[in-house]
Amino acid sequence: MTAILVLNGPNLNLLGTRQPEVYGYTTLADIETMCQDWAETAGCTVSFAQSNHEGALVDAIHAAKGQQDGIILNAGAYTHTSIALMDAIASVELPAIELHLSNVHAREEFRHNSYIAKVAIGLICGFGAHGYVLALEAMKAHLSR
Ligand code: DHK
Numbered sequence: 001m002t003a004i005l006v007l008n009g010p011n012l013n014l015l016g017t018r019q020p021e022v023y024g025y026t027t028l029a030d031i032e033t034m035c036q037d038w039a040e041t042a043g044c045t046v047s048f049a050q051s052n053h054e055g056a057l058v059d060a061i062h063a064a065k066g067q068q069d070g071i072i073l074n075a076g077a078y079t080h081t082s083i084a085l086m087d088a089i090a091s092v093e094l095p096a097i098e099l100h101l102s103n104v105h106a107r108e109e110f111r112h113n114s115y116i117a118k119v120a121i122g123l124i125c126g127f128g129a130h131g132y133v134l135a136l137e138a139m140k141a142h143l144s145r
Contacts, residue, residue: 001043001044001045002043002044002045002069002070002140002143002144003044003045003046003047003067003068003069004039004044004045004046004047004068004069004070004071004072004136004139004140005046005047005048005049005060005064005067005068005070005071005072006032006035006046006047006048006049006072006132006135006136007049007050007057007060007061007071007072007073007074007075008028008048008049008050008051008074008076009050009051009052009057009073009074009075009076009077009078009079010051010052010053010076010077010078011052011076011077012028012050012074012076013028013050013052015027015028015031015101015129016028016030022101022102023101023102023128024101024128024129026128026129028050030129031129031132032048034129034132034133035048035132035133035136036048038133038136038137039136042136042137042140044136044140046136047068054078054082054084054085055084057075057078057085057088058084058085058088061073061085061088061089061091061092062088062091062092064092064094065092065093065094068094069094069095069139069143070094070095070096070097070139070142070143071089071092071094071095071096071097072096072097072099072132072135072136072139073085073089073096073097073098073099073116073120074098074099074100074101075098075116079098079100079104079111079114079115079116080110080111080113080114080115081115082115082116083115085115085116086115086116086118086119089116089119089120090119095121095139095142095143096116096119096120096121097120097121097122097123097124097135097138097139098114098116098117098120098122098123098124098125099123099124099125099131099132099135100123100124100125100126100131101125101126101127101128101129101131102125102126102128103125103126104125104126105125106126121142122138122142124138
């Protein structure tokens with residue numbers, strides 16, 4: 001069965017109360033439920049994780065090798081700064097999709113750069129919590145090519 005890791009970075013544990021005008025009112029627990037519901041109908045396995053720590057995210061990406069078929073990564077602010085996360089994705093040679101709730105390209109200029117995009121198969125942003133389901137669909141389609 002296709003196995004997909006959904007990995008979330010810093011401050012995403014605060015979804016629902018964090019700047020809801022930007023990130024919406026849906027909590028991370030709600031998003032996990034949406035992903036698990038999708039997995040059930042799609043016949044896939046979804047593992048869900050979040051950390052505020054860059055090294056822990058690197059460890060989670062390493063641990064995915066041999067266990068997961070693809071990674072959906074909302075690296076939060078590390079998207080714009082982390083060569084370590086970029087290298088981790090490149091190292092495990094798993095397809096990765098970069099995900100953001102907000103449309104980062106319509107926001108501050110420092111959010112326009114992404115290290116993750118350099119090693120991702122694609123990018124989904126601006127669709128709020130629904131973006132997670134879109135990313136899962138896209139990963140499933142990519143893996144069944
Ligand atoms: C989440 C964050 O925490 C920001 O640092 C990114 C992203 C955007 C999001 O939209 O999901 O810049």
